[in-house]
Amino acid sequence: xxxxxxxxxxxxxxxxxxxxxxxxxxxxxxxxxxxxxxxxxxxxxxxxxxxxxxxxxxxxxxxxxxxxxxxxxxxxxxxxxxxxxxxxxxxxxxxxxxxxxxxxxxxxxxxxxxxxxxxxxxxxxxxxxxxxxxxxxxxxxxxxxxxxxxxxxxxxxxxxxxxxxxxxxxxxxxxxxxxxxxxxxxxxxxxxxxxxxxxxxxxxxxxxxxxxxxxxxxxxxxxxxxxxxxxxxx
Ligand SMILES: Nc1ncnc2c1ncn2[C@@H]1O[C@H](COP(=O)(O)OP(=O)(O)OP(=O)(O)O)[C@@H](O)[C@H]1O
Ligand SMILES: [Mg+2]
Numbered sequence: 361x362x363x364x365x366x367x368x369x370x371x372x373x374x375x376x377x378x379x380x381x382x383x384x385x386x387x388x389x390x391x392x393x394x395x396x397x398x399x400x401x402x403x404x405x406x407x408x409x410x411x412x413x414x415x416x417x418x419x420x421x422x423x424x425x426x427x428x429x430x431x432x433x434x435x436x437x438x439x440x441x442x443x444x445x446x447x448x449x450x451x452x453x454x455x456x457x458x459x460x461x462x463x464x465x466x467x468x469x470x471x472x473x474x475x476x477x478x479x480x481x482x483x484x485x486x487x488x489x490x491x492x493x494x495x496x497x498x499x500x501x502x503x504x505x506x507x508x509x510x511x512x513x514x515x516x517x518x519x520x521x522x523x524x525x526x527x528x529x530x531x532x533x534x535x536x537x538x539x540x541x542x543x544x545x546x547x548x549x550x551x552x553x554x555x556x557x558x559x560x561x562x563x564x565x566x567x568x569x570x571x572x573x574x575x576x577x578x579x580x581x582x583x584x585x586x587x588x589x590x591x592x593x594x
Pocket of ligand 2: 404446
């Protein structure tokens with residue numbers, strides 16, 4: 361059976377700098393997948409290539425049987441690919457619910473009931489009317505997730521939704537991602553908080569300097585000497 365998301369030999373350069381070199385990986389429908397790697401290893405660049413913010417110059421990205429690597433970002437969103445941004449960037453002058461009505465317009469006639477339903481699932485229902493510039497850090501991260509969910513994704517890519525959060529806040533975000541996955545959404549989690557990504561993921565890939573250096577179960581990744589070297593810089 362073909363994978364839900366097939367990344368085949370993807371490379372990406374920025375001028376003379378090669379950010380991704382021959383990255384290939386398959387993700388199954390319904391999977392909880394972890395993507396790790398030191399700062400600057402290419403995780404966000406890979407997500408940008410999958411979501412269409414960037415074009416990979418070689419290789420292909422096949423989602424649900426269709427090569428999406430030449431489609432503009434909004435069409436990939438319509439196919440069911442949604443991502444969060446590492447630095448949350450809501451529409452600052454709008455309330456929380458208004459921020460959800462915008463992505464909803466892209467996939468459907470924007471309905472307040474659906475936006476409220478999503479806020480309930482993400483634990484932000486009591487903040488619907490709050491201007492986004494009054495949100496705490498964890499609430500901003502939840503809004504980022506809610507905005508992605510408003511695009512009705514089948515694949516959700518979370519780019520460091522937990523960075524800078526306290527232990528209990530990390531648990532809250534982890535639960536949200538588990539719940540979304542249980543509702544049928546395939547999830548790719550990018551995270552530096554190892555304890556969280558290892559708890560969440562069924563399979564993990566580690567990038568280093570734009571190449572995959574290890575792929576396996578969380579236990580295999582933790583024990584891998586290449587991964588330890590990449591993180592320790594030894
Ligand atoms: N638009 C760009 N132009 C030039 N270089 C870029 C661009 N985007 C990323 N890079 C470079 O590509 C490399 C990979 O960056 P990327 O943001 O993908 O890393 P990352 O693994 O997401 O890191 P972090 O964990 O810090 O978020 C880095 O060296 C970065 O400086
Ligand atoms: Mg990044």
